[in-house]
Amino acid sequence: MGTHEISPPKELKDSSGLIVGGTAGIGLATAVGLAQAGAPRIMVVGRSTERGHTAVDRISSANSSCEVTFLPEDATTVDGAAHIASEAERILGGVDVLVSTTAADVRPELFANIPTDDIARIFNQLALPCMYLASEIVPHMTARKGGVIINVASDAAKTATPGESVIGAAKAAIVMFTRTLAIEAKRSGIRVNVLTPSLVAGTGSTERITSDGFSAKLFAKAAQQAHLGVPESEDLAALAVFLASPAARRLTGQAISVNGGISAA
Template sequence: MTATAQAGKSASELPGPKKLADSGALIVGGTAGIGLATARQLAEAGVPRIVIVGRTQKRGEHAKALIEQEGSDVTFLRGNPLDPISANYIAEQAEALLGGIDILVCSTAAEVRPELFSDIPIADIERTFTHLALPSMHMASAVLPLMRTRRQGVIVNLASDAGKSATPGEAVIGAAKAGIVMFTRTIAIEAKRDGIRANVLTPSLVNETGSTERITSGGFSAKLFAKAAQQAHLGVPVADDIAAAAVFLCSPAASRLTGQAISINGGISAV
């Protein structure tokens, strides 16, 4: 049998992409910003069961109520995917609540802002890197075995254009985001035989989010990103723009798309 025939046979044995209307989605970081926008748009697109994860009960309950307006059954789980034990707990609970995790979206944020590397204390480097890079890795580690048992699943991670293009003030941030990009692309290659797709979205500025408010609130980063915004001749994206791309990646329309890092930045750069 030729390699082409073997590949075709392997693909034919997979169950095929699930319709959104038949899927259960786990949105880590789903209580605000891009994560919340993605959860709401997935609900609007017909996903019947959604679990959102965040660290604050009050914010989680508010987000849950917003998403439920779109008609989905929504559960809020309080957890921190930076902690491996918590990541496994989240996956186990979501697997049971959803009847199987078909979609994992990881859109976590960290309380960091761009600073020139020479101004970053050495003691802060590890905290910044791990807070940014590890949640998506921990969640994929917890969820992938569950998806493999069903030989299907979709993972969408959120990173940043800082992981593709060197930007002053983002040496550590960019290293962490580049880690998410390469991690996602690699698991896409490793998991494709099991019918699992993995892609990463890499926005730059995203208006109306806590992260952008933090980095544009003053100092070095405010000047840096004010200049960047001037290059977004198509407009600086908002959370709903990124969410729309995430929903597409989760849908059967993207069933042949995996291992890609997609920039949505209004023209700030082409990376």
């Protein structure tokens, strides 16, 4: 048995966090969790200035000593990701924890009904932001010999679901990217994991896909299988904070489902 103590998630007092997609849902809940765990500096990135300012207030209320910054930016572009990284390095003094959880205005739809011109747009908006961000942030983490990256995909990456052909392909790309980057970056002390939720109650994405039409019927059936309860953003955030903490220092390359029992993906 080892002699080291198990470090609780509270020990993030030396870790700065960059949460892209951090103004709502899983991203905001994770930012709040990191602040509660003692992170001294947090930057949240999103496209809505109004939501950004609201997020800053909420995070600050979780830890009044945490320096919280909002950056309005779009991570779906190469230039946007580069700007996020440069501002994070400048303001935070370095990124110890990167959380990538960007959203896209995409609804599940049968493949036969997806216009060919939409395929690349859907795939790129979902799959590429975390890669753009990692491309900019990993060199800095490598220079500092350590860091944590937490991506957010979905169980569509693991379970074939009608209506999620392109979405599932994009999410699977995130999962395989995460696993491969974890192997490549481990020698630099960088850990990379990915969360794969299904439905997440109360998020804009879930409200959008369950409002009407084909996807509403699809996910109503899925919710009935969540006998442990449909997860909330805070459930994902708790896992993200653990993965960011020293308690998870041996964990990398893992794709972890949080779905309340909808599947054993």
